[in-house]
Amino acid sequence: MLFRRLTGHPYLMALAIPLLVAALVMGARASGLLQKPELAFRDHLLANQKEQTNPPTVAIVAVTEQDIQRLGTWPLPDRLLARLLESIDREGAAAIGLDIYRDLPVGEGSERLEREMRENPRVIGVTLFADDPFNRIAPPRGLQGTDRIAANDVLLDPDGVVRRGLLFLDDGTTVFPALGLRLATLFLAERQIFPLPDPVEPGWLRLGRTTFPPLDSHFGGYTGIDDRGYQFPMDFRLPPERIPRYTITQVLDGTLPAGALKGRIVLVGVISTSVKDRFQTPLGGVSGVTLHALHADQLVRSALTGHALPSSWSQSEESLWILLWALLGGVLASWSRTPVWFALSNGAGLLVLYGFAHLGLEQGVWIVGIAPALAMALSAALFTAWMVTRFNRERRMLMNLFSRHVSDEVAHHLWEHREEFIEGGRLQPQLLNATTLFADIREFTPVAERLSPRELLEWLNLYLEMVARKVLDYGGMVDDYYGDAIKANFGVPIPRMTTAEMREDAVRAISCALAVREALRDLNARQMARGAPAVQVRVGIYSGPVVAGSLGSERRLKYTTVGDTVNSAARLESFDSASWLWDDADEDCRILVGEPTVELVGDRFRLEFVAERRVKGKQQPLRIYRVLGHANESRQEPASSPGAPPQTRTGC
Template sequence: MSKQLPDLTPIGVVAIAALCTTSLLVGVRSLGALQRWELLVFDWMIRLRPDDPPDPRLLVVGITEDDLSRFGWPLSDRTLAQALNQLQQHDPAAIGLDLYRNLSQPPGYEELVAELNAPNLIGIENDNVDPPPTLPEARIGFNDLVSDPDGPIRRNLMTFEIEGKTRYSFSLRLALHYLQLKGLAPEVSPTGAIVWGKAVFEPLTSTSGGYATIDAKGYQILLNYRAEDRAVETVTLSQVLDRQVPPEWIEDKIIAIGTIAPSIGDVHYTPYSSTSSHPFMAGVVIHAQMLSQLLSAVIDGRPLFWFWSEGVEIAWILAWTVGGAAIAWWCRHPLLLVAVSAGGIGVLVLTTWGIFLAAGWIPFVTPVLGWAIAGSGVVAYRAYQSGRQQQIVMKLLGQSTSPEVADALWSSRDHLLKNGKLPGQKLVATMLFTDLKDFSTISEQMPPEALLEWLNEYLEMLTEVVQEHHGIINKFTGDGIMAAFGVPIARQQPEEIAEDAYNAVSCGLTMSDRLQILNREWQQRGLPVIQMRVGIYTGPIVAGSLGGKERLEYGMIGDSVNIASRLESCEKDRQSSICRVLIARETLTLIREQFVVEHWGPLALKGKHQMVDVYRVLARQQKTGEVPVEPPVDFPQPKR
């Protein structure tokens, strides 16, 4: 026995889809599988947002390709000393030298040492290169840049510890020097955050924002770039040495000196790289961006990037998976589902974008996948459920209903089907029973195989006629059928009930017409010709599933069903036509003036205490201008 998925309530389907999808995505996300996509979205939002104006506190002295051609590389100590001297003449707040000078480059070593001894000069080091030997530790910062697994520089490593010693970054050393002149010193809060002026620097974790598996050692923050090109004003080394830089560009500013020539190789990928005409950003410019972020946060209160806790992020993802699942359940039309889903994703985009403009980085790719996967899961379940429901409907009603009834039934399946069954409902329907006259005699005269083939031709004709008149065949009763008009969808208006009665009576007369044609064909083939009886009654019934889930039957019970059956079988000897159609007054009142009838009077039907007023239907009523229809041809009684 094949196992079936359980029937679930809408809330149950949505809840299971959302919880399973969220659990799956949170697990996949924790492995870093979605980090790359979250970072791409981060880069896209960085590029899309408006650029900030250049930081007026900074100036970059860039060593260009033209400077290399003019002064050579590496720069001599004298050339560098002259440049530092020119800058110091205009009282800069600090000078950051993003050049390695651990070795002398004569001539002019003594001149350079004199300039390096200035208290406002900050030098660099890294793991492989020592700082200038004359600089004290308080004026040395590392210039290492931390890149993400996919390449771009998105983080600012401010400090890290090695062998119990805290090392400071190049940009942090410059910021400390400058801000101490302004009377702003950092403090460490009880939580470990750095409180500095208007800013609170919270360290990154390995799962902050869209990250999942980064190395978050040291004290790192997410780098908030000012702009792609003009984050800081930039002049060339030649301009400095040729005295072409206005003094006000230098006075009380922080000056960063470094190479911007691509041939030197100190260039890096950034969030701007994928669409930029200049895919790389010079290291000295990135350090200036980091320095500007520190100053802007401490002095100006420019927002630092913030992130939700892991629990809030999971709740955020769950909320969107619930939304996707709910939309998929309640939007049944494909176009409506696509439209509403697109609108939902649009809301997610705008929400994420609005939060990003407020310096918040929250998951985007994971909620989108949650929406899509949960919604797809619900759609798949609905397709499975619809398939099961269709099987149930076809099992209950077979293929004995007209296309119109089948369509109406299928469109209303949610109201009809409950726990794999059609719940019982009280409705007014017109029941129709048929039977063959003297079938027992005929069956004795034919071989079983021939009898079955002959009988199937007859039953096929009855099925077609019932379907043409929008009825359903509930069961085959050997040589007859039990059909109903007005089920399984309850009629709400009297006009609809009257139309069902008309269809049933018209169906009976059409059976008479088709049987005449069938008899002529059988007579030519040497097969028996037959007469049939039809009983029709309109009244209340109860219709629904009978049996269990493993064996179901669509049943119709009630006194109206019994009366229709008794009408078919009453007065069996009173039959002079090929097809006798009997109805009761309850049906006649619904079809008045549409059929010609013969009153048989009140009759006592088998099993009924009360008399039933019976009528025989002779023909359809002629409309004005119609050619008279020949009366039904009497059919001779078979010889016995």
């Protein structure tokens, strides 16, 4: 019962559903289910971001497939590699990164290559650190024992895409800088910029104007990613195609454009199709040497311009972000009255979320987008499903209570204004001003004893159907059936606030009773024609305040009215039921009304004062009036002669 009431409250559910959805989405995110779509969304943003405006500080001298075919050999012999390094140095390169393993000598010229590497302070060689010691590749022999050795390991995300770069790697005893960092520091050293500890966080690296906080395992859209080593998020602001690229043939033949390599970080690597060294990035597939060039350029750019590395919110901040969008989904669903508006509002919400994520990217903040979008969509869908369920339940309840007892217009009004009537799955109790009508068949028991069950129900249903139809025709509501009796209300369940409205209800009630009197003429003629008894009815009408609401259990509710007004109408109906002398003014329908009803209808009807009596259940006496007809009808005198007692109609 309490659960039904709580789950039936729209404002409570508008809070409960988003909270539940937010918790589910956070759980899914913590389990790693959303990492792949979050990374894919991040890739989309990175691929469509603004490019950096600064010219690249890097260049690539590539070994292409055409170079290999022209030279007729691979790997490049040491003699050729030494010439290549010497030529690049003569072009004025600020730093040279050799992204080609040379742990073992190849062909002739090994001494020359070792000497060039050892004596040229701008040359950086590579080693493969690798997790497995058996797969590690040693640095070039000419650089062993120097600080010009760097790791060219590449970090792959679980989906095989490179989105992170390395600053340092260590095995617990030896620390290796990554190739991009070593080249960047060599380039920046000429500008008197050196790597330092951050003054606030000494464990963090500071390079020029930028501090590089280490990437943690839950950075942005990641969930428990391997964060060993010192990692940083790549921003991919430099499209790979903007990096100047030349071939070793151009370098060796001296056909480079003038100043092409001067003052740049130059990386030497392989982009040949026959040598597999390619990686997938958010911008597409690139060669390994290109990836290291992107690393170096980002580090230099950050150090020189102060352009911060991509950052992300804390987990608590991201949780609040997800909750906010879950709440927004519930709000949008509560405002949506049509499927079109639902689609438009949620589509607009997703566009706003996309705008926030894109703005965050431009400002260097990774704002997760998939988790909040999922939270908003699920919250909107579940809240809509709840509203539809509530809609159907309330409609079913209203239709069960009213569909057969009020007019179509009243039923439509009730449904359109259901929020005013329904609370917690029940109709709210209301104090209303109404006119109540009771109608009961005179001498029903003898009829029931004379007729067979089938004949009795047929006889009774013809009468009750006629009365119910008249009640609906005159804007009333059939409240209940009591065997042969019927109860109706006028002014229920829609509140009637003004005196004019209450007068209209009283007039409709009496007009309904007069219509029943008139309809009985035809009904009784048909009843008597088929040998059935005629119907005589007593009607009591009283106006005043009533309490209206639903009674019963959740599985069987009934809408009704209670109060002194209802009791007074019942007393009027049964007034002098045994001793009343029926006359032609009553015909087959005696109609008695109380004084409050008389005051409301004024001179609309011909009324006759009957008596002032104290009745059961009331301390004050009732002033009772009989309704003779409409005011515009000619008065019909009783059939008996003047002064004679009224004739009684024998009836059942």
